[in-house]
Amino acid sequence: MARAIVNVPARAKRGEIVEVKTLAQHPMETGFRRTQTGELIPRDIIRRFTCTYNGTEVYRVDLHPAMSANPLIAFSTIATETGTIAFQWAGDNGYSVTETASIRVE
Amino acid sequence: MTTRREFLALAATSLALSEAARAQLDPNLAANRKAAFQEALRRIVGDTQVRRGRVKLQLPPLIDNGNSVPLSVAVESAMTEADHVRAIHVLTEKNPLPDVASVRLGPRAGRATLSTRVRLADTQSVTAIAQMSDGSFWSDSAEVVVTLSACLEEGLI
Amino acid sequence: MSLRTALLFAASLLCAGAGAGEIPPSERRSGYDLMSRETRAIQDDDATNPGMLWVLDGEALWNRKAGAVGRACAACHGDARTSMKGVAARYPAFDAALRRPVNLEERIKLCRSERQKAPPLAFESRDLLALTAYVARQSRGLPIAIVIDERTLPFLDAGREAFHRRQGQLNLACSQCHDDNWGKRLAGSVIPQAHPTGYPVYRLEWQGLGSLERRLRNCLIGIRAEPYAFGAPEFVDLELYLMWRANGMKIETPAVRP
Numbered sequence A: 001m002a003r004a005i006v007n008v009p010a011r012a013k014r015g016e017i018v019e020v021k022t023l024a025q026h027p028m029e030t031g032f033r034r035t036q037t038g039e040l041i042p043r044d045i046i047r048r049f050t051c052t053y054n055g056t057e058v059y060r061v062d063l064h065p066a067m068s069a070n071p072l073i074a075f076s077t078i079a080t081e082t083g084t085i086a087f088q089w090a091g092d093n094g095y096s097v098t099e100t101a102s103i104r105v106e
Numbered sequence B: 001m002t003t004r005r006e007f008l009a010l011a012a013t014s015l016a017l018s019e020a021a022r023a024q025l026d027p028n029l030a031a032n033r034k035a036a037f038q039e040a041l042r043r044i045v046g047d048t049q050v051r052r053g054r055v056k057l058q059l060p061p062l063i064d065n066g067n068s069v070p071l072s073v074a075v076e077s078a079m080t081e082a083d084h085v086r087a088i089h090v091l092t093e094k095n096p097l098p099d100v101a102s103v104r105l106g107p108r109a110g111r112a113t114l115s116t117r118v119r120l121a122d123t124q125s126v127t128a129i130a131q132m133s134d135g136s137f138w139s140d141s142a143e144v145v146v147t148l149s150a151c152l153e154e155g156l157i
Numbered sequence C: 001m002s003l004r005t006a007l008l009f010a011a012s013l014l015c016a017g018a019g020a021g022e023i024p025p026s027e028r029r030s031g032y033d034l035m036s037r038e039t040r041a042i043q044d045d046d047a048t049n050p051g052m053l054w055v056l057d058g059e060a061l062w063n064r065k066a067g068a069v070g071r072a073c074a075a076c077h078g079d080a081r082t083s084m085k086g087v088a089a090r091y092p093a094f095d096a097a098l099r100r101p102v103n104l105e106e107r108i109k110l111c112r113s114e115r116q117k118a119p120p121l122a123f124e125s126r127d128l129l130a131l132t133a134y135v136a137r138q139s140r141g142l143p144i145a146i147v148i149d150e151r152t153l154p155f156l157d158a159g160r161e162a163f164h165r166r167q168g169q170l171n172l173a174c175s176q177c178h179d180d181n182w183g184k185r186l187a188g189s190v191i192p193q194a195h196p197t198g199y200p201v202y203r204l205e206w207q208g209l210g211s212l213e214r215r216l217r218n219c220l221i222g223i224r225a226e227p228y229a230f231g232a233p234e235f236v237d238l239e240l241y242l243m244w245r246a247n248g249m250k251i252e253t254p255a256v257r258p
Helices: B004-017 B019-025 B029-045 C003-017 C037-044 C051-062 C073-077 C104-115 C126-137 C153-164 C174-178 C212-222 C233-245
Strands: A004-007 A017-024 A046-053 A056-063 A072-078 A083-091 A095-105 B050-052 B055-058 B069-075 B085-092 B099-105 B112-118 B124-132 B137-144 C093-095 C100-102 C201-203 C208-210
Touching: A004 A083, A004 A095, A004 C051, A017 A046, A017 A083, A017 A095, A046 A072, A056 A072, B029 B085, B029 B124, B055 B124, B055 B137, B069 B085, B069 B124, B069 B137, B069 C037, B085 B112, B099 B112, C051 C073, C051 C126, C051 C201, C093 C104, C100 C104, C100 C233, C104 C126, C126 C208, C153 C174, C153 C233, C201 C212, C212 C233
Parallel strands: B050 B137
Antiparallel strands: A004 A017, A017 A072, A046 A056, A046 A083, A056 B099, A072 B112, A083 A095, B055 B069, B069 B112, B085 B099, B085 B124, B124 B137, C093 C100, C201 C208
16 A cells, blocks of 8 residues: 655756655544544654665654644755665654655766 | 434534634633743754744745645755754644654755645744754744635534 | 437526526636645645545555455456546446446446455445545546436436535525635635536545545535435435536546645
């Protein structure tokens, strides 16, 4: 099942700043909503998003309940070398998703 | 099929717990949330003065829906080893919790930006704070008007 | 078609054309045009459109073996990009066996249970929404093309009647908002013309993807009327009318709406 969609250009020039767009499928339950009978629905959110480029962390986000469901995180990174850009989402209830994208840098 | 009693109970529950109603029930709500915002701000910057500028926070002035408000932050910085943005924090003053997101980045980012979508509980001001590598803090704020959608699943108000 | 039916058909079209308050074709606008620039941007980019998460799920389901027969949708229908192109644009469509129109969700459910001999997919379930989104996505950019003939005419008429009928505690007819007052604001939101061009839709209010029937239930609750159950024939009549009313407008699935 599609847990996340990532968009990274397939190739770039060395030193070029590339746009990265990521979309994760997650309800981001705030912990403030109640059921029809008044019970509090427990918080269930993605807590941390990490992007690594050939193993080096280049971007990290700590998420709070105010982030919308199915969170979009878009940012930029310098195309330093050919390799793998990895994305990790970790959150409540053992939520852990990893996606990777390859980039060819000339 | 929802019985009339269930429907009324549902409506009453939803009404009692809507943001606006909760505000009416707790006279200190606004003050408490504002204090929480100040506390979150202090946790990030300590005693350092936060300066206006270098940060550009963009939000639509009137949003389509408070559940998903497109937000983007861009910080002016060369993003070199010597001078770069270390972190970007987004805060609100009327949400149940003041923190929205905290970004950790460095020169590898190329540009100090974040584009995302956030939840805003009420018409309010959103603040973005950039923490620079030299220890200085810069910020920008944006005002957003949040209205309730029409024709929902729960029969509200 | 008998002469009588042909006359009725022509008369119905004339009535439709001269209907009080109906939106002239040149003024028809998708809900897309009435959204903010920022929300439109979410829909425009497949990389940021959350509806695409369901479309991808649908693709996976399309290719997955299912049911007692152990066959995937792809086994009969091949590549959806070709076989499903144009399908969503002509649904709801008449089902000869049931002798009434069915919407796309019902068609998928029927295939699932009758052809794949698989356990039924519940309305509004993750899997049904994903498959519907995937199939409808293959018609993106194509004009809605509902064809009315003597078999579907009575259902279209029923749908049109429902659209113009006052109902609920607020005693409002759909047409009063969506024909007569579109573009104006209701509680801060802009009233759309109510063309179902992008279903299943990612509604920001739901923070998720949902069907046209779910949205219509919201409308009915909005006017304090008893919402029909999912799959109710009254719903399909109304969907048929709404799609026919939007004939020529482009499919946008998966659309994003407030």
